[in-house]
Amino acid sequence: AVPVAVVSAISRCAQRGILVKGGGALEALASARNLFFDKTGTLTGGQARLIRIDRTGAAARIDDTELLRLTASLEQMSHHVIAGAVVAAARARSIPLGVPDEVSEIPGAGVSGTLDGQRLLVGTYDYVTRGAEVPAPVRDLLDRTAVEGTAAVLVAVDGRYAGTLLMADALRTEAPRALRLLRKTGVRRIVMLTGDRREVAETIAVGLNIDEVLAEQTPADKLAAITAARESGPTVMVGDGVNDAPALAAATVGVAMGARGATASAEAAGIVLLADRLDRLAEALHIAHQARRIAL
Ligand code: ADP
Ligand code: MG
Numbered sequence: 592a593v594p595v596a597v598v599s600a601i602s603r604c605a606q607r608g609i610l611v612k613g614g615g616a617l618e619a620l621a622s623a624r625n626l627f628f629d630k631t632g633t634l635t636g637g638q639a640r641l642i643r644i645d646r647t648g649a650a651a652r653i654d655d656t657e658l659l660r661l662t663a664s665l666e667q668m669s670h671h672v673i674a675g676a677v678v679a680a681a682r683a684r685s686i687p688l689g690v691p692d693e694v695s696e697i698p699g700a701g702v703s704g705t706l707d708g709q710r711l712l713v714g715t716y717d718y719v720t721r722g723a724e725v726p727a728p729v730r731d732l733l734d735r736t737a738v739e740g741t742a743a744v745l746v747a748v749d750g751r752y753a754g755t756l757l758m759a760d761a762l763r764t765e766a767p768r769a770l771r772l773l774r775k776t777g778v779r780r781i782v783m784l785t786g787d788r789r790e791v792a793e794t795i796a797v798g799l800n801i802d803e804v805l806a807e808q809t810p811a812d813k814l815a816a817i818t819a820a821r822e823s824g825p826t827v828m829v830g831d832g833v834n835d836a837p838a839l840a841a842a843t844v845g846v847a848m849g850a851r852g853a854t855a856s857a858e859a860a861g862i863v864l865l866a867d868r869l870d871r872l873a874e875a876l877h878i879a880h881q882a883r884r885i886a887l
Pocket of ligand 1: 629630631632666669673674698699701702713714715740743744784785786788789791808832834850
């Protein structure tokens with residue numbers, strides 16, 4: 592039988608917007624030693640703002656508005672938080688969006704599809720260079736903006752580089768305090784695990800007192816990092832995206848952020864922070880500790 596203390600702890604969590612899928616998840620949280628955080632959409636709010644569009648060296652002659660229309664039309668099909676921000680930027684400018692077809696997405700890399708007979712590639716530098724030649728100055732642009740913590744979304748149309756959308760994605764305001772609280776509850780090691788570039792990751796990590804930053808991680812890399820960490824103790828993975836799903840499932844307990852529609856992460860996790868706030872994780876840990884003391 593599940594102890595009364597556990598049942599009541601799960602219901603207390605529910606009242607705080609923390610969905611706990613069972614006593615096992617709560618117990619795993621209470622024993623946490625290693626804590627891994629995804630960056631984009633987890634440590635950051637994922638409410639990125641379009642700063643500007645850079646078309647330096649672009650081979651495709653497409654103006655800013657049309658570039659935003661094409662990109663946002665395709666990004667409608669993605670659950671990625673940056674994709675959502677691109678769509679919001681187009682909506683804010685009242686740009687009518689089209690419906691692409693032949694859409695396919697590689698989690699943590701980007702998305703491709705066809706719109707108005709044009710073939711679109713949208714995503715990271717590595718992803719877009721697979722299908723288009725990206726001019727040399729773009730590398731400098733990415734290096735310069737990455738140190739500011741800016742996410743870059745590259746776009747190619749019909750195999751020609753068309754421009755880069757520069758998106759500012761800020762740290763969640765509650766993140767520094769939430770991580771400090773988590774430190775106080777027996778967590779020994781805090782690691783950032785991101786698909787993004789090292790420079791962007793390091794900028795976001797400033798002031799968070801993170802022990803280690805692992806950048807440019809594919810979903811398989813994230814999975815491997817969690818599997819390795821479990822050898823040294825109970826490991827919690829916190830993430831929001833489809834690219835985090837394997838790592839969430841492999842952790843002692845996975846924690847998914849919010850319910851933005853990325854159901855793959857919510858399904859793979861034992862705990863879902865429906866309230867979409869990182870400080871709720873510290874609360875959940877506190878409740879889990881209390882429940883363990885009472886139940887034992
Ligand atoms: P994180 O692991 O920090 O959440 P991701 O692995 O989800 O980051 O993404 C890694 C990089 O890939 C990010 O810089 C993001 O901008 C880019 N990316 C992934 N999917 C998309 C997409 N659909 N549209 C634009 N950029 C994308
Ligand atoms: Mg993410």
